[in-house]
Amino acid sequence: METKLNENRDILREIYNKSAEENNERQTIEELYKFIGRLEQALENVSLTKMDSTLDLRIKELQEQIDEKNEKLQEIKSRHSLKNILSRISVLISHYVSLLDIDRKNDGVELDIVNLTLKIASPTSSRSDYLWEVGSGANWMGYHLSVMFALHEHFLSLKHNFVPSFLLIDQPSQVYFPKDVPQAEEIRTFSELASTNDDFNQTRKIFEVSSDCIARTKGKFQIIIVEHAPEITWQGVSNIHLVDEWRNDKALIPKDWIVS
Secondary structure, eight states: OHHHHHHHHHHHHHHHHHHHHHHHHHHHHHHHHHHHHHHHHHHHHHHHHHHHHHHHHHHHHHHHHHHHHHHHHHHHHHHTSHHHHHHHHHHHHHHHHTTSOOTTTTSOEEEETTTTEEEEEOSSSSOEEEHHHHOOHHHHHHHHHHHHHHHHHHHHHSSSOOSOSEEEEEOGGGGTOOSSOOOGGGOSSHHHHHHHOTHHHHHHHHHHHHHHHHHHTTTOOEEEEEOOSOGGGGTTOTTOOOOOOOOTTOOSSOGGGSOO
């Protein structure tokens, strides 16, 4: 009996030892699986990190391109900003003013779109004079012509221009022209005409500045002037075409158009 018990103890001890070894083996396998799992996660994290870096680099490249485009856009906006446009128009106005009989033709001119007028730089102070402060019908006429010519020249410089490219002016010489106009047969040259009165010189400048505007706009702009000055007033001035002369019984609107 005692021998049998000893044999059973030996069997149980062997089973226990095997179980312990298997348990250790099982724990080792579990640890190995855990290690492999952590390693796979680490590798995935590394992969994601590399991918994020690539995306981040691409984002930076795109942002640089956006910044470059924005810089060019700002340059375009700057060229077309209201301030720069008004500055350019003011330069054009000053050009036409310099060709006319205006008291302050050498003073800077600024188009004031808020008050719908002009501001003329004062040569003696930092302030500017408004158009109504400079006085004289001749000044006002000259400045108005200059503004109209400058605006149309600007409009025609645009890629898309929706402003009709013509201007109708009725008797711009009215502020100059004398009441007694010599008849055509009494004069032979403009010099003879101008010698009778300096107002004829000032009237001629209106046609000269109109011709200058036509030349500067390369013939894309038409100026229609209805005027009572004789043809000799614009003698020798280019870009001038006499359509007709309406005097006495010959009128702009023919009599046979009038229903009695």
